[in-house]
Amino acid sequence: MKKINQKNLAIAVDIGATNLRTAIVDDKGVIKKKIIAKTVREGNSFAISKQVIGEINLLLKGEAKNNIRGIGVSIAGPLDYKRGGSINPPNLNFKYIPIVGPLGKAFPFPVVFYNDCNVGVLAEKFFGDGKKVKNVVYITISTGVGGGVFMDGRLLLGKDGNAAEVGHITVDTLYNLPCTCKYGSGHWEAYASGRNIPKFFKAWAKKLNLDFRCPNSAKDIFDAAKVRNKICLGFIEELGKINGRGISNVIAAYDPELIVLGGSVILNNSQLILKPAQKHIEKFLRQPKIKVSILGENTPLLGAAASVFYKK
Numbered sequence: 315m316k317k318i319n320q321k322n323l324a325i326a327v328d329i330g331a332t333n334l335r336t337a338i339v340d341d342k343g344v345i346k347k348k349i350i351a352k353t354v355r356e357g358n359s360f361a362i363s364k365q366v367i368g369e370i371n372l373l374l375k376g377e378a379k380n381n382i383r384g385i386g387v388s389i390a391g392p393l394d395y396k397r398g399g400s401i402n403p404p405n406l407n408f409k410y411i412p413i414v415g416p417l418g419k420a421f422p423f424p425v426v427f428y429n430d431c432n433v434g435v436l437a438e439k440f441f442g443d444g445k446k447v448k449n450v451v452y453i454t455i456s457t458g459v460g461g462g463v464f465m466d467g468r469l470l471l472g473k474d475g476n477a478a479e480v481g482h483i484t485v486d487t488l489y490n491l492p493c494t495c496k497y498g499s500g501h502w503e504a505y506a507s508g509r510n511i512p513k514f515f516k517a518w519a520k521k522l523n524l525d526f527r528c529p530n531s532a533k534d535i536f537d538a539a540k541v542r543n544k545i546c547l548g549f550i551e552e553l554g555k556i557n558g559r560g561i562s563n564v565i566a567a568y569d570p571e572l573i574v575l576g577g578s579v580i581l582n583n584s585q586l587i588l589k590p591a592q593k594h595i596e597k598f599l600r601q602p603k604i605k606v607s608i609l610g611e612n613t614p615l616l617g618a619a620a621s622v623f624y625k626k
């Protein structure tokens with residue numbers, strides 16, 4: 315007999331620095347309905363939760379609500395699970411963003427939230443290439459570098475929900491580039507994130523005394539490498555060393571069966587990132603499979619939905 319009212323739908327919310335995406339997603343990872351708005355940047359600390367509530371109401375207009383299991387939210391960390399929100403996220407303009415309190419009051423559904431990297435790995439585990447494995451790590455390289463780890467059947471969270479901050483492991487002592495986290499130098503994110511690749515290029519060119527007008531953006535560098543510009547290809551090899559070291563550290567720490575790479579820098583330049591990085595992954599390590607995400611830019615939304623279906 316077919317069961318009715320299985321509550322197989324989730325409301326997924328992806329609070330990004332630029333866009334706020336909300337969607338209704340089913341338990342197979344199919345996005346049924348999606349709306350996108352520009353994330354608010356001004357107002358008091360409730361401005362974002364107020365906007366999210368408005369978007370969810372818009373999304374639910376005319377929809378049956380009895381199949382909705384809960385609301386899952388993806389937001390940049392650092393998170394504070396005791397307070398139920400995000401503290402001073404670097405790319406959002408607020409000191410504290412409450413999530414669970416305001417959303418829980420506004421809707422009769424349970425609310426869960428994770429940082430954008432942890433929802434990334436949930437998306438891969440539930441709806442992506444991670445479906446068939448027990449141990450998967452998701453690494454995102456976009457504006458920043460981050461990671462999420464699903465290991466031995468559960469999501470690794472750590473004491474505050476910020477485990478696997480892999481962007482801030484040390485991968486270099488030669489250039490010693492200061493990191494965007496402001497707390498250290500030589501961190502993976504200081505070299506390989508979209509924002510920092512041009513700074514790394516400059517430092518690399520200076521060390522080699524290259525007489526070359528440094529490109530202003532990561533895109534310019536990758537575009538030049540795609541048309542076989544020799545200097546940019548040389549840099550891509552150096553970047554491969556950094557990514558290879560970062561990935562080696564991830565393998566050494568977590569022993570995953572699969573590493574899924576996502577984020578805009580990877581998705582737009584997968585060959586230029588993956589091949590040079592693979593050359594520099596330590597050979598003594600037990601090698602996992604390494605794949606580029608098939609979920610693309612929907613990863614945070616799908617992960618927010620997966621967090622509703624995920625049972626701790």
Ligand SMILES: [Zn+2]
Pocket residue numbers: 481482493494495496497498501503
């Ligand atoms: Zn850092």
